[in-house]
Amino acid sequence: MRAGTGPVIAVVRAPRIPDAAALCAALAEGGIGFTELTFTTPDVTTHLERAAQAGRRVGVGTVLTAEQAERGIAAGASFLVTPGCRPEVARAARAAGVPVVLGALTPTEVAHAVDLGAAAVKIFPARAFGPGYFKDLRGPYPQVPLVASGGVNAGNAAEFLRQGALAVCAGTDVVPPEAVAAGDWAEITRRARAFTAACAVRE
Numbered sequence: 001m002r003a004g005t006g007p008v009i010a011v012v013r014a015p016r017i018p019d020a021a022a023l024c025a026a027l028a029e030g031g032i033g034f035t036e037l038t039f040t041t042p043d044v045t046t047h048l049e050r051a052a053q054a055g056r057r058v059g060v061g062t063v064l065t066a067e068q069a070e071r072g073i074a075a076g077a078s079f080l081v082t083p084g085c086r087p088e089v090a091r092a093a094r095a096a097g098v099p100v101v102l103g104a105l106t107p108t109e110v111a112h113a114v115d116l117g118a119a120a121v122k123i124f125p126a127r128a129f130g131p132g133y134f135k136d137l138r139g140p141y142p143q144v145p146l147v148a149s150g151g152v153n154a155g156n157a158a159e160f161l162r163q164g165a166l167a168v169c170a171g172t173d174v175v176p177p178e179a180v181a182a183g184d185w186a187e188i189t190r191r192a193r194a195f196t197a198a199c200a201v202r203e
């Protein structure tokens with residue numbers, strides 16, 4: 001995958017999800033095929049099951065422990081995401097053969113995440129250093145798939161991709177907690193469409 005063509009992952013951090021399958025369908029309608037539900041949502045495993053059974057590509061994020069990793073995988077998560085480098089989560093993912101995206105911020109943490117077997121490294125919070133930081137990281141780490149997460153929106157996503165992120169995470173810009181809780185799927189499709197349209201980087 002070359003820079004600028006990567007997928008978008010919607011990160012859902014909502015207090016309530018009325019219908020996870022409908023939520024994923026609304027995102028897919030707007031061009032976002034990957035959804036990350038997070039452990040800060042109550043009953044996240046129930047939502048994972050519902051979305052996975054509907055055939056959606058759904059993963060689980062904010063995974064901090066091996067126990068959470070195992071529960072997420074059992075519920076149908078096809079990928080795991082952590083906010084920081086978590087060796088026990090990496091081990092559980094490897095044991096189950098499920099890809100894990102480990103969070104990192106500094107160059108040292110990026111190396112640690114790679115050593116732990118990360119399928120990709122999530123630079124979080126990406127807003128802290130901005131898009132130019134991805135260009136800096138790609139110097140020493142040209143082969144490491146970097147994902148921008150935290151503060152990415154329709155206004156800056158293309159720049160993160162242009163500067164070297166292979167994928168971007170869309171959180172509150174695409175899935176505002178209140179729209180999710182209200183089951184406003186039309187609004188979420190509209191936001192997903194605006195985000196993916198803004199990501200269409202042409203080089």
Ligand SMILES: O=C(O)C(=O)C[C@H](O)[C@H](O)COP(=O)(O)O
Nearest residue numbers: 011061062149150151152171172
């Ligand atoms: O859990 C993850 O995977 C995260 O990366 C943490 C953040 O919740 C997301 O990155 C969304 O952040 P915003 O787009 O700023 O709303």
